[in-house]
Structures are given as structure tokens and as C-alpha cells.
Amino acid sequence: MTNSTAVKRRLIVLFWLTVAICLLPFVLLAFLNDMAADDFLYCSLFRQSGFFGGQQLIYLNWTGRFTTSFLNATFATPGLLAHFYWLPCLLLFAGTAWATFFLVRTFYSVLPDKPRGGVGSQMAAVSCILFILLLYVQADIATGFYWFSSAIVYQSSMILFLLITAMLLKRFARAGTAPGHDALLLLLILLIEGCNEMSAVLLPFLLAAVIGGYGYIHRRIPAYLWLYLGMAILTGLILALTSGVLRVRSAMMNTHSSYLTIVAATGYQFVYVLFSVFKEPLFWLSGIAAYLAGERLSGYGKDTGWLAAFQERPLFLKGVIVLCLLIGLSLATILIGSRGSLPPRALNNLTGLFAIGLLILSVLAGIRKGGRRPVGEGLKPAPTALSVMIVLLLLASTSYRDAWKTVLSGYFRHAVLQDRARQLSHAGERHQRVVTVRSYPEAIEDKIREKFPLGLPETLHSQILEKPPLMYPYDGTAAQNLKVYCQYYGIDSIIVGGH
Numbered sequence: 001m002t003n004s005t006a007v008k009r010r011l012i013v014l015f016w017l018t019v020a021i022c023l024l025p026f027v028l029l030a031f032l033n034d035m036a037a038d039d040f041l042y043c044s045l046f047r048q049s050g051f052f053g054g055q056q057l058i059y060l061n062w063t064g065r066f067t068t069s070f071l072n073a074t075f076a077t078p079g080l081l082a083h084f085y086w087l088p089c090l091l092l093f094a095g096t097a098w099a100t101f102f103l104v105r106t107f108y109s110v111l112p113d114k115p116r117g118g119v120g121s122q123m124a125a126v127s128c129i130l131f132i133l134l135l136y137v138q139a140d141i142a143t144g145f146y147w148f149s150s151a152i153v154y155q156s157s158m159i160l161f162l163l164i165t166a167m168l169l170k171r172f173a174r175a176g177t178a179p180g181h182d183a184l185l186l187l188l189i190l191l192i193e194g195c196n197e198m199s200a201v202l203l204p205f206l207l208a209a210v211i212g213g214y215g216y217i218h219r220r221i222p223a224y225l226w227l228y229l230g231m232a233i234l235t236g237l238i239l240a241l242t243s244g245v246l247r248v249r250s251a252m253m254n255t256h257s258s259y260l261t262i263v264a265a266t267g268y269q270f271v272y273v274l275f276s277v278f279k280e281p282l283f284w285l286s287g288i289a290a291y292l293a294g295e296r297l298s299g300y301g302k303d304t305g306w307l308a309a310f311q312e313r314p315l316f317l318k319g320v321i322v323l324c325l326l327i328g329l330s331l332a333t334i335l336i337g338s339r340g341s342l343p344p345r346a347l348n349n350l351t352g353l354f355a356i357g358l359l360i361l362s363v364l365a366g367i368r369k370g371g372r373r374p375v376g377e378g379l380k381p382a383p384t385a386l387s388v389m390i391v392l393l394l395l396a397s398t399s400y401r402d403a404w405k406t407v408l409s410g411y412f413r414h415a416v417l418q419d420r421a422r423q424l425s426h427a428g429e430r431h432q433r434v435v436t437v438r439s440y441p442e443a444i445e446d447k448i449r450e451k452f453p454l455g456l457p458e459t460l461h462s463q464i465l466e467k468p469p470l471m472y473p474y475d476g477t478a479a480q481n482l483k484v485y486c487q488y489y490g491i492d493s494i495i496v497g498g499h
Contacts, residue, residue: 011387018391019128025403030089032410034417036474038149040488046077064243067194068153088148092155099162101127106166110173136399137355139276139347147472150345157195158352164188182224186231193235198346202330204232209322265340266332276351285393290359294366316365323357406470416443428490436495
């Protein structure tokens with residue numbers, strides 16, 4: 001018994017050590033990023049127009065993202081971006097981790113005859129795996145967490161989607177009226193609609209799917225679900241008609257794109273979403289674990305009504321079809337409005353929700369199978385073998401590999417951009433109108449020689465010079481970005497290449 005307990009403790013330590021190793025490069029990257037593109041624009045805008053004035057200008061002349069515009073102003077107005085650019089990234093990490101744990105804990109709380117003992121540590125472990133999975137499956141991690149202007153728009157909505165999923169589970173578990181829950185869900189709907197266009201379109205489709213699924217299982221649809229759907233549709237219509245998203249932003253898109261081109265773009269982006277999820281070995285492990293967990297849950301509360309309903313109906317295939325329709329309809333709607341233009345970062349919400357949806361369907365499939373003849377009956381893999389498999393799959397990700405590559409090359413890139421930012425800031429303070437800066441290739445070679453005066457192996461040297469895969473590619477001295485870049489520093493122009 002003592003030996004078994006010692007092995008179990010070592011395996012637990014191995015798991016949490018692996019989680020820390022998985023997250024380490026992603027956390028380090030928060031401190032190696034720099035302001036880019038729209039960050040300078042927003043800082044200048046809120047500096048000139050004020051906290052509320054800047055939000056009004058964005059709403060009327062660009063987009064109806066009132067939720068994320070407020071968050072944007074919160075960081076940009078007091079100068080937090082300029083001095084603590086790492087802060088929003090770490091807060092988004094913490095918010096996503098907390099929302100993930102809240103969802104897992106909520107799912108556990110609504111289970112009938114739930115098992116007791118040691119569930120806190122299990123929920124924490126499941127939450128960490130789910131959090132890492134949500135990180136790995138992002139279509140564009142560089143803009144998902146590390147470029148502020150994108151991350152605050154899309155990752156904040158992902159956090160809210162996790163919360164609304166948990167709150168819907170809580171609401172389903174409460175019989176009768178629940179005005180407090182309804183008010184909170186309506187608030188979450190309002191906030192999600194104000195995050196970005198993709199979430200504003202996706203949410204009504206998602207709520208419609210929930211209504212359809214509820215009616216399929218229980219026949220009678222509660223009035224509060226119709227209220228939620230009506231709130232989402234009404235808010236979306238108000239934003240579309242009163243903000244600049246259609247009047248200004250849509251007019252800037254390529255209006256000559258044919259509908260055939262839009263259909264092709266929709267298909268391409270749909271495949272991109274599926275690939276982002278299915279390429280991850282961790283997702284396949286999570287899917288198998290979810291299925292086996294569903295089989296185990298089928299043994300608890302067999303006489304409970306809602307569990308019996310899931311055992312009676314085959315939901316997996318129908319659910320996958322509905323998920324694919326959600327993704328396809330959301331993409332088609334956005335691409336019609338944007339005439340086929342959609343950056344990869346706009347897919348981050350879709351990939352995360354698609355992965356979570358498939359895992360939930362796997363649990364339901366396990367519940368149905370477990371109520372009949374469990375596949376996993378008698379399947380008890382050795383704890384050591386299971387732990388090793390979890391460790392390997394946590395680390396087996398191209399995103400994880402790219403994170404370490406970015407730490408290496410991003411360190412030198414950050415050093416060059418920090419030197420350039422200090423030079424331009426000092427020039428602006430001295431009211432210098434024209435500034436000469438080193439070219440990026442020359443500057444980074446100097447940084448390499450400074451850190452490694454004896455030289456580097458060619459392989460390592462070439463990797464440092466590669467574009468950091470998880471950093472947003474931006475060079476403020478490029479001609480197309482010169483205006484906003486110079487405006488932020490208070491200078492007129494930049495000459496590149498001088499010594």
C-alpha cells in the first residue's frame with residue numbers, strides 16, 4: 001500500500017510538472033512581445049479623444065464592439081500598453097483558465113449522485129488539460145493572446161462563451177423561475193454580442209441549436225430560451241444598424257468578390273477550423289477520455305430523468321452535424337458581409353467552441369453506450385502507462401514546438417524593438433521631426449554578437465534570424481504603417497538603414 005501511494009504521488013508530481021513545462025514558453029512569450037499595428041492607433045486615439053470619446057468614435061466610424069472597445073480603452077488610456085504590454089496577455093490567460101475551471105466545476109455540480117472524494121484535484125487536472133487544449137487548437141495563437149488589439153477582441157469573447165455555457169448548464173438544472181440566472185445570462189449575451197462580429201453572429205446560431213436540442217430531448221421548450229435567443233438577435237440587429245460595421249467597415253471590403261468566391265472561401269475556412277482541432281493529438285486523447293467518462297457517468301443516477309433521456313437517444317452524429325452547421329453558417333454570414341475577407345484570428349472562437357462541443361458530444365455518446373454495454377468495461381490501464389501517455393500527448397503539439405522557437409528568436413526581436421522604441425520616444429520628447437534607425441537585419445545581428453561574442457553554430461544562428469512563428473509580424477518602419485507609428489511617437493518620418 002505504501003509503495004502504491006508513493007507511485008501515485010510521483011505520477012501526480014509528473015503530471016503537474018508537465019503542465020508547468022507546457023505553459024512555460026507561452027507565459028514567457030507574454031514578456032517578449034511588443035506593441036504592433038493597431039495598438040499604436042488605439043493608444044493615440046484614446047490619448048487624443050479620451051476614454052469615452054475614443055469608444056464613441058470606434059463605434060460610429062468602425063465597428064460595434066462596445067465590450068472590447070471598453071476593455072481596449074481601459075488598457076490604452078492610462079498607458080498600460082506602453083509600460084506593461086505583458087499584462088493583458090497574462091490576464092487573458094488567467095481569465096481563460098478560471099472560466100475553464102468554472103465550466104468543469106459546473107458540469108460536475110449538475111451530475112446526479114456524483115461520486116465523492118478527491119474530486120477537487122481531478123477537476124483541476126481536467127481544467128488544465130482543457131485549457132492547454134484550447135490554447136493548442138487556436139487557429140492563430142500569435143494574435144490569439146500576444147497581439148493586444150486582436151487578443152482583447154477574440155479571447156475575451158472566448159472567456160464569455162465558456163461562462164455562458166456553464167451558466168446554461170446551471171439554468172437547465174434549476175426548475176421553475178430563476179430571475180437571477182436569467183438576468184446574468186442576458187448580461188452575458190449582451191457582452192458577447194459586443195465583442196466581435198464572429199461572436200455576434202455565432203451566438204444566435206448557438207442558442208437556436210440549444211433550443212432545437214432541448215426540444216428534441218424534452219419536447220417542451222422553456223420560455224427563457226426564447227428570451228435568450230430574442231435578446232441575441234435584437235442586440236445584433238441594433239449593432240448592425242447603429243454602428244459603423246456595415247456603413248463604414250463593410251464598404252471598405254472587396255465589393256467585387258463573386259458569391260462563388262465567397263462559397264470557396266467559406267469552404268476553405270471551414271476546413272481550416274477542422275484542421276486546427278483535429279491536428280492536435282491532445283484532442284484525440286481528450287475525446288477518448290470524455291467518452292469513457294460518459295460511460296462511467298451512466299452508472300450513476302440511472303433513474304434520473306435527464307440522464308435517462310441521453311441514454312435513450314443517439315445524439316453524437318446529429319450533434320456533429322449541428323456543430324458543422326453552426327461553423328458553416330457563421331462563416332458564411334461573416335464572409336458574405338466582408339466579401340470573402342476573414343483573418344485567421346477570427347477563427348479562434350470557432351476552433352475552441354468546436355473542440356468543446358465535440359468533447360461534450362463524446363460524453364453524451366459515452367452515457368448512451370454505458371447505459372447499454374460499456375466499451376470501457378474492465379478497461380483499467382496501468383496508472384504509470386496512462387500518465388506517460390498523457391505527458392507525451394500534452395507535449396506532442398506543433399504549437400508547443402513553435403512556442404519554444406518563438407522564445408528563442410523572439411528574445412532578440414524584442415531587444416531590437418525595445419531599443420528602437422526608446423530611440424523614437426527620446427526623439428519625440430526632443431521634438432525631433434526626422435529619425436534615423438538601424439535596419440532590423442543589422443540591428444538583430446548586432447544583438448546576436450553582443451550576447452554571443454564568440455559566435456554561434458550556424459543552425460542556431462539561422463533559427464534566431466527566423467520569423468518568430470507565434471509573434472504578430474509587424475515592422476513599424478514599413479511604409480504602409482509609417483503614419484500611425486510616427487504619430488504615436490510624435491515624429492514626422494523615419495529613415496531606415498543609418499548608423
